[in-house]
Amino acid sequence: MKEGDIVVRKSYNRDIIFKIVGFSKDEKNKKVAILKGVAFRLMADAYLDDLELLEESDTRGILIDKNVQSLLYRSVVNARERQNLYRGAPKLQASSNVYGIPGKVLQIDGDKEYLKICLDVYTELGIPAVGVAIPEANQYKEVRALLEKHKPDILVITGHDAITSKKGNLKDINNYRNSYNFIKCVREARKWQPDFDGLVIFAGACQSNYEQIIRSGANYASSPGRIMIHALDPVFIVEKIACSRIDMVVPIEEVIEQTITGYKGIGGSETRGKFRWAMPRLI
Numbered sequence: 001m002k003e004g005d006i007v008v009r010k011s012y013n014r015d016i017i018f019k020i021v022g023f024s025k026d027e028k029n030k031k032v033a034i035l036k037g038v039a040f041r042l043m044a045d046a047y048l049d050d051l052e053l054l055e056e057s058d059t060r061g062i063l064i065d066k067n068v069q070s071l072l073y074r075s076v077v078n079a080r081e082r083q084n085l086y087r088g089a090p091k092l093q094a095s096s097n098v099y100g101i102p103g104k105v106l107q108i109d110g111d112k113e114y115l116k117i118c119l120d121v122y123t124e125l126g127i128p129a130v131g132v133a134i135p136e137a138n139q140y141k142e143v144r145a146l147l148e149k150h151k152p153d154i155l156v157i158t159g160h161d162a163i164t165s166k167k168g169n170l171k172d173i174n175n176y177r178n179s180y181n182f183i184k185c186v187r188e189a190r191k192w193q194p195d196f197d198g199l200v201i202f203a204g205a206c207q208s209n210y211e212q213i214i215r216s217g218a219n220y221a222s223s224p225g226r227i228m229i230h231a232l233d234p235v236f237i238v239e240k241i242a243c244s245r246i247d248m249v250v251p252i253e254e255v256i257e258q259t260i261t262g263y264k265g266i267g268g269s270e271t272r273g274k275f276r277w278a279m280p281r282l283i
Contacts, residue, residue, distance in 0.1 A: 103274025110159020225264030244273025
C-alpha cells in the first residue's frame, strides 16, 4: 500500500472510507498507516493488515454522494431564494436596480483537498470566499493577520480532529487531536473582533470538544455528540448565515437542520445574517 490509496478498516466493519496520507511505526517497530477520512474530517491510524484497498475513486465523488448532492442542490436553490427576498422592503421590491451582497468568508483549513472542494461549493452558492490551508497547530499564529488582510464577515476554522483515547475523559482537552488548536485560533480571532455578529465563527471538525470551542467564542462548533461531521457541514452553515438578511436572527434549528450530520454533529447560538441589499447596480 502507498500514499494516496483509498482504503477501509476491516476491524471497524469498513464504515468509513479513508485515504492513506503517510506511514509511521509503533513502539514495536510495526508499520502503521496514517489515514484521513475522505468524506469526514477525521484522522486515524491502522496497521496495514487491517486495511482493505478499494478501487481508486475520485475524492469529490465520495465526498459528494447522492444524498449530499441533493442537499447541495437545495442549498443553492435556497441561497438564491433568500437573496431574492425583499422582506419588508417595498421600495426595493419595486426596483430592478438593486443587487445583493452575501457575507464574505475566510476559511482556514488544515486540509488542502477539502479546502479546494469547499471553495468550489462556495462558488456554486454565489458566496465570496477566500481559503488558506494551514496545519491545525499553526492556525492560531496566522489567523489575526489573515483577518486583518481579508476582513471577512464569517470565519471558518477547521481541519481534522479525533478523540485520541477511547477511555479518556471527554471533558479533558488533552484527549483530543486538535480541539485545543481550534480553541486557540478562536480566541485569537475574538481578540480581533469580539462582537459575535461582527464576526461569525464556525470552528471544529470530527469529534471536536464542542463545549470548550463554544466557550472560547465560536458562534457554531462541532461536535456535541462527539461524532464524525461531514467535510461540507461548515459550508452549509456558512450558506445559511451568509445569505440571510442582516436584519434577521437566523433560527438555530434552521442552520443545524441544513447540515448533513444534524444536532449531534453541530451546535451553536443565535446569530444575525450577513446578506445586504444595495443600489444602484454597479456598472
